[in-house]
Amino acid sequence: MCPGRRCWGLGSLLLLLLLLGQNLGFLLEIPQDAVTGTVGQSVLLPVSYRCNSTPCFPLSIRWIFGHTSQVIIACTVHNCSLDDGGAPKNCSTTCFPHPAHWGRVVLFPENASLLLRDLWLSDSGVYTVSLQHQRQSRNITLTVLEQPVPTDPTSKGRNLGFLLEIPQDAVTGTVGQSVLLPVSYRCNSTPCFPVAIQWLFSHPIERIIACTVQNCSLGDGGAPKNCSTNCYSYRTHWGRVELFPENASLLLRDLRLSDSGVYTVSFLQNQRQIRHITLTVLEQPVPTEPTREGTSQPAGRIATRIPCCILRGCYCFILLLLQLLFHLCWLRGSRGEACGCCWGEGSQRAGAARAGAQ
Incomplete structure (x- = not known):
């Protein structure tokens, strides 16, 4: 007779495979x-x-x-x-x-x-x-x-009351993802609207997007808000760029390796200030899994060589086979018969039978 607790191992193995199968081939990263x-x-x-x-x-x-x-x-x-x-x-x-x-x-x-x-x-x-x-x-x-407190420019400055800053001058992105090129500007003591903002890509030099920002209200620190804007994105970046008029930051979607380079934000008209941000676009990271020797190899390599439908078919076949063995074991145990899943116990009984026959 095969006690239920000995055959429970098959059920536990089946449940474990179900849980592991849920995340098979799925990679989440930040x-x-x-x-x-x-x-x-x-x-x-x-x-x-x-x-x-x-x-x-x-x-x-x-x-x-x-x-x-x-x-x-x-x-x-x-x-x-x-x-x-x-x-x-x-x-x-x-x-x-x-x-x-x-x-x-x-x-x-x-x-x-x-x-x-x-x-x-x-x-x-x-x-x-x-x-x-x-x-x-x-x-x-x-x-x-x-918001950083602006320092008063000298009398030689033409942009009294206008502050343009970039929190980061180097940004990293990944192919297929989105990235934000951060900028901020403030107007403290002089009216600066409408203001013309333009983003350029300098490798080679090409226009990405041009916007005219107008009718903004100013917060206590001079930060624009509730702006209206009129933007034109150039053909090479249609559907991939968005400019936020309240801070002039640029959102770049669906990154490509060719997007790596130096980006320039330019404030035209009265302000005439520019800043540069370097973007580095990396390849999608390759997931790794440990091998028996403790080294690592790409986890997606098998999935790229073998069609997904074949992998799923093999996985389902294994699960069905384990489930069948589990039910056979359970039925034999309930009838008081020797259970095929208890190989150790069956082997002992077979050995005893052969000894008695001799």
Whole structure:
């Protein structure tokens, strides 16, 4: 007779394979686990995910603010296509931002990154991105700083009361993701609207987007808000760029390796100031898994050589076989017969039978 507790191992193994199969070929990463922003500006909380060998759509994505455990935005991503590396593209999505964040948050379904606009000091804290169906989550800490206090230029300066700054002069992105080139400007003592803002890519020199910002109101620190704008993006970047008139930051989507280079933001007309930001675009990271010898090899290599349908068929066949063995074992145990799954006990009985026969 095979006691149920001995055959329970097969059931546990089956459950373990089911749980492991849920995340087979799924990779979730964050390029930065700490991000800094400035009051009134925008910031991007960067995330990337890939599906290599199992279907993962529809996919439920939630961003949570850890200080209050408040759901900022919840999205369902579906109908994505995958490139050769498993990165989603051309996704459709349904999103529900929390009322406290209406108009301030944007989620990019192709990588799950979160854009947070019009930052407040109270936005500082830990943000958690959760992919519910895959049961994976990551944390990013955001620190929001006060607007820097401008120093008065000398009498030789032409831009009295106008301050243009870049929090970072070097930014890193990943192919297929989005990146924010951060800028901030303030008008303190002189009217500066309308203002013409232009972004250039200097490798080679080409115009990316040109905007005229007008009718802005100014906050206590001179930061523009509630602006109206008229923008024109050039053909090479149609659908891939967005300028935020309140701070002149540039959002660049669907990154390519050719996007690496120096970007220049230029304020024309009365201000005539420019700043430069260097963008480095990296390849999608290759997931690694340990081998028996303790080394590592690309986890996606098998998935790229063997069609996903074959892998899924083999996986289902193994699960069905284990389930069949488990049921046979359970039936024999309930009838009081020797259980085929208890190989050790069966071998002992067979040996005793042969000894008695001799």
